Amino acid sequence: MITLFLVGSFLIALLMGFLMIPNILLVSYRKRLFDLPDSRKVHTNPIPRLGGISFLPAIVIAFALIMGFRYLIGFPVENLPLYRTLYEFLFWLVGSMLLYLIGVQDDLIGVGYRTKFVIQILAALLLVCTGDWIESLGGLFGIYDIPAWVGIPFTVLLIVYITNAINLIDGIDGLASGLCCISLTMLAFMNIVVAQYIYAILALATLGILIPFWCYNVFGNACRGHKLFMGDTGSLTLGYTLSFLVIHLSFVRLDTDEHTNPSLVIALTTLLVPLLDVVRVVIHRLRTGKSPFLPDKNHFHHKLLRTGMRVRWVLVTILLVSLFFIALNLILLPHCSVTFILILDVVLWAALHLYLDVLIYRKQKAEADVPAVERS
Secondary structure (H helix, E strand, O other): OHHHHHHHHHHHHHHHHHHHHHHHHHHHHHHOOEEOOOOOOOOOOOEEOOHHHHHHHHHHHHHHHHHHHHHHOOOOOOOOOHHHHHHHHHHHHHHHHHHHHHHHHHHHOOOOHHHHHHHHHHHHHHHHOOOOOOOEEEEEOOEEEOOHHHHHHHHHHHHHHHHHHHHHHOOOOOHHHHHHHHHHHHHHHHHHHOOOHHHHHHHHHHHHHHHHHHHHHHHOOHHHOOOOOOHHHHHHHHHHHHHHHHHHHOOOOOOOOOOOOHHHHHHHHOOHHHHHHHHHHHHHHHHOOOOOOOOOOOOHHHHHHHOOOOHHHHHHHHHHHHHHHHHHHHHHOOOOOHHHHHHHHHHHHHHHHHHHHHHHHHHHHHHHHHHHHHHO
């Protein structure tokens, strides 16, 4: 029966996506609600950016409908304190709605980054006030259990970090949604393994709405009005939901040692590419004297594009890099410390970007030499 609930949440959200997105496109074109191209963006045609409006309604409808049927037929909630699970999801819903509304406003008329940052902190505090905050770093740099005065602000910071990472990585067709699909699949599987099916239902409902959006975003024809972006509404909703699932998994033990935290490591590994990219971009902006909150063209996908790679191959490459880190960390986790894995991930990430810098330099040098050759 639980398989039916899991599959049902995915299929309901999937169906909602295919029903809602064409109507969002219709309204966007009639009201001319477009994301206009500029020097920082990859696209060259005006494209609707309201695809994310479909995310939260589809997730809530799919999740609430499945959970309603569960209670209606008397199927018990698995090994979870009902009162705590209820207010966890209620606070997640309130926080999601706050981010959803500020995202809609930003996509329509624009919102300053300070306002969005304040709302993100408020939404993060809603999750923490349920008692869900990270209590252990699992041995990272020799640190295991951490007190509440450290764990609570660290958890708030992590939620804001993940939410912004998804928002900032959303630079080319299918990238943010593709990375989120990978992460949600892994998070759903992890919750199924430990019999936390309510959280798996949420992850699969979110995955369900992403599939039709990804198809329109990647394969839609802009000239025919079949293409759209998720906008801040979608990226903030996805980032916050992923944060909620990651924080929950920090309480799930995959081994008998109560001081280690492998489930949190695996959960964060599924988001490693956007998380590392944010750190690299912020460091680069600070080093060059720019504000870390102002956009530029130095993200991972921008660098791949500067090597001469086509957009579709950039998408495939980044998704493969994400899968590589997930596979690598899963293999190493039973045999290596969390500190070693993190250092290795950072070293490989830095080596990858040094290699890209070499490729970009060679390409720019070759382009600069072309006029000299032609003159001779």
